[in-house]
Amino acid sequence: MPGTHDLLFRTLSDPTRRGIFECLCSQGEQTVAALTAQAGVSQPAVSKHLAMLKQAGLVRDRHQGRQTHYSAQLAALAPLADWTNRMAGYWESRFDDLEDLLKRMDQ
């Protein structure tokens, strides 16, 4: 699915949103209030970012009483790593082609 990459890159492109995700990665599960305290924007803004992160599969939510706990879903980053590797792979393969070409020319 190419749409997966779109959603991932798009979701991580906003600094505030990425900050929230980093916060969840580095400090583990957090409530909305705790995240809001560090985000530097209003609570509704944080909730919207969390909704987007959730839609991208980057976070999971767990409801407990009147508070919602969010946690990072690291596995969702896999397509990003795959994409990077694919770009690097293209590079190498073109390099191999060049090498191959040079070999042929050498004969």
Next chain:
Amino acid sequence: MPGTHDLLFRTLSDPTRRGIFECLCSQGEQTVAALTAQAGVSQPAVSKHLAMLKQAGLVRDRHQGRQTHYSAQLAALAPLADWTNRMAGYWESRFDDLEDLLKRMDQ
């Protein structure tokens, strides 16, 4: 620099722009006309995307006569890989902490 990540994610978040970059990665150096043929948008749009990719360090341009050749700068993806690894690192370190905690509890 945290701004580096911002620029990178932001630049790669647009599908058309990412498509152009992928094109350069997979097929090597290309002229603006060649890229425009595959991009599905107008030539000025392609030029604008290329300017942004260049500003993010993701591409290099080489002027030859009246045409400009662009090529991917794979090294610019390094911060992206670093960021991903850092997120994974947080995960592992929290896991280690948990492991450590369990060990202590076990005693």
Next chain:
DNA sequence: ATAATTCATAGCCATATGGTTATGGAATTC
């Protein structure tokens, strides 16, 4: 019961974004 807390949604607004057409400058070609 009533009040207070926690979060999500709704509605609004300013700005950013990506696209288009029009234009112009520089380099080839005729």
Next chain:
DNA sequence: GAATTCCATAACCATATGGCTATGAATTAT
């Protein structure tokens, strides 16, 4: 040198985006 090609920039437009305040639903505390 006139015409053409290649690309970048300018000007403009519709929409998307991220922020805010206001509000409401659900839960907990008084």
